[in-house]
Amino acid sequence: MQKGILVVVSGFSGAGKGTVMNRLVESHDDYALSISATSRLPRPNEKEGVNYFFKTREEFESMISRDELIEYAEYVGNYYGTPKSFVEERLNEGKNVLLEIEIQGAMKVKSTFPEAILIFIMPPSASELKRRLVGRSTESTEEIDRRMNRAVQESQGIEYYDFILVNDDVDRCAARLHGIVEAVSCTSRRQAGFIERIRQELKEMAGGAE
Ligand code: 5GP
Numbered sequence: 290m291q292k293g294i295l296v297v298v299s300g301f302s303g304a305g306k307g308t309v310m311n312r313l314v315e316s317h318d319d320y321a322l323s324i325s326a327t328s329r330l331p332r333p334n335e336k337e338g339v340n341y342f343f344k345t346r347e348e349f350e351s352m353i354s355r356d357e358l359i360e361y362a363e364y365v366g367n368y369y370g371t372p373k374s375f376v377e378e379r380l381n382e383g384k385n386v387l388l389e390i391e392i393q394g395a396m397k398v399k400s401t402f403p404e405a406i407l408i409f410i411m412p413p414s415a416s417e418l419k420r421r422l423v424g425r426s427t428e429s430t431e432e433i434d435r436r437m438n439r440a441v442q443e444s445q446g447i448e449y450y451d452f453i454l455v456n457d458d459v460d461r462c463a464a465r466l467h468g469i470v471e472a473v474s475c476t477s478r479r480q481a482g483f484i485e486r487i488r489q490e491l492k493e494m495a496g497g498a499e
Contacts, residue, residue, distance in 0.1 A: 293384040295402050297395045300410030301440040303422040305456045310387050312463040321379040323388045329367035332427045360397035365435050392446045409450040413457045
């Protein structure tokens, strides 16, 4: 079986990347969403083991020391990290694994897994981003300002991503994301095993005659 593709999705807080990825997972069964661990407190509608595995800082630090994370980063004062075992198991089952992580984590994943694809989801404009953050009303004004400032910093690293997608419409953005993953699955690098098999079969069928 072909191993799945590791897909890293980043975007400014409020860009709607979570919604886009959920849409993709709902409409295709060959994707799996990695669930991160975080030391941030749950938002009112968030559930343990669904949105995140919520940890204390001490618990998170022991996950780091036990080497249980593919990557981790501190973002706006909290730890966030990707548990290793889930990702590896799903990739081996042939699922494309989606990691929704911020930029420092994305860069770490790219250096550990060079074959991963990095996608940055953009809002249509800065004012639309602010509107979405305010509309979400789960963050304080101070937190919204911190997230807008963080977006300014993160905008410096966007060029390191392989693909940029504008989230103007969730369905359209999810379809484009799926299109990228499908295209990558057809690259000759990912098809190396298949190419080799056909070569072998051709040789056998050609019967060795020049
Ligand atoms: P939020 O607090 O809004 O859920 O997430 C804040 C930021 O943390 C987002 O940019 C999100 O992509 C990022 N994030 C979530 N999980 C992880 C993770 O496992 N690793 C890293 N590096 N970032 C993460």
